[in-house]
Amino acid sequence: MLEIDTxxxxxxxxxxxxxxxxxxxxxxxxxxxGHNGAGKSTLLRAAVGLLKPAGGTVRLDGEDITRLAPHERVAxxxxxxxxxxxxxxxxxxxxxxxLVADGRLGVPPRRSGRGGGKGAVAEALDLFPVLRELxxxxxGLLSGGQRQQLALARALVTRPRLLLLDEPTEGIQPSVVAEIEETILALARRGGLSVLLVEQHVGFALRAARTYHVLEAGRVTSSGEGGSGAEQTVRAALSV
Structure with a gap:
């Protein structure tokens, strides 16, 4: 799906x-x-086109998108x-x-699936029922956890094939963290969506992940298959 190379x-x-x-x-x-400052957010920004790379390539389904603008990658x-x-x-x-469903942010909406923009909004609200109530x-009057659920829902309204998440549980109250984690796990299980997840909570990240990569000072120092069995290896890599 996504290949980031050197x-x-x-x-x-x-x-x-x-x-x-x-x-x-x-x-x-x-x-x-990885720890703060390891380069995790920079990696996502470069992958989505917000940061121009000095070298290397980014491929999506085999297509070289390294030089494409962010809106072209969203499309x-x-x-x-x-x-x-x-x-x-x-x-x-x-x-x-x-706003997202109507394409008023400068990105044409993807119309795959049922119901067009209205259907995409309904699907997103089904994943986060509290947003329907709100x-x-x-x-601006939502709690931090509710705003994070809204941010996730807005991304899903575009019906993406690839979702890039930067610390989706950071600074969120524990009860809402559990809801967000379960939603991401459910999205991963149902198929049709690939996810590049940057996350500090090792246990959750490995439960969700098929593969993992540990970054240290801008370099990959450890990679492997996800799952709870990898937790000890990852924690050891992060403790170095």
């Missing part, structure tokens, strides 16, 4: 990624783990949820979702 990227004259290679399996989850089926529970705070929950509330 990617080099950074900011100004500072190189953050030093030849990183990561593969996301089709209809599966690849987890990227090909990529969706990105950055850190920070981002939303339009003065718009309601429903309006936030409808559809008339302004996003």
């Amino acid at each position: 990617l080099r990227a950074g900011y100004d004259r500072t190189t953050v990624l030093h030849g990183v290679s990561v593969t996301v399996p089709k209809d599966g989850v690849a987890a990227v783990l 090909r089926g990529m969706a990105y949820v950055p850190q920070g529970q981002q939303s339009f705070p003065h718009l309601t929950t429903a309006e936030n979702l409808q 559809s008339g509330r302004r996003a």
Whole structure:
């Protein structure tokens, strides 16, 4: 699905990624783990086109998309949820979702599946029932956990083939963390969607992931198959 090969990227004259290679399996989850400053968010930003790489390639289903603009990657089926529970705070929950469904953010909506934009919004709300109850509330008045669920729902409204998640459980109350984790696991189980997951919670990341990669100072220091059996290996890699 997604192949990142020897990617080099950074900011100004500072190189953050030093030849990183990561593969996301089709209809599966690849987890990227590492301490703060390891380059995890930089990797996602380069993958989605928000950061121009200095070298290496990014391929989606075999197509070289390294030089494509972010909106062109979204049109090909990529969706990105950055850190920070981002939303339009003065718009309601429903309006936030409808903006994406209508393509008013400059990205033509993907119409695969039933019901077009309305159907995509309904599917997203089915995954996060609390948002249906809060559809008339302004996003700025939602809790952090509710805003994160809204950010995930907005990404899913585009009906992506590849979802990039940057610390989706960061700063969220434990009860909502469990809901978000279960939703991501359910998406992974049902197929039709690949996920590149950056996550600090090792246990959850490995439960969700078919494969994992540990980043340290912008380099992959450990890779392998996911699952609970890999937790000791990953924790050992992270403790170095």
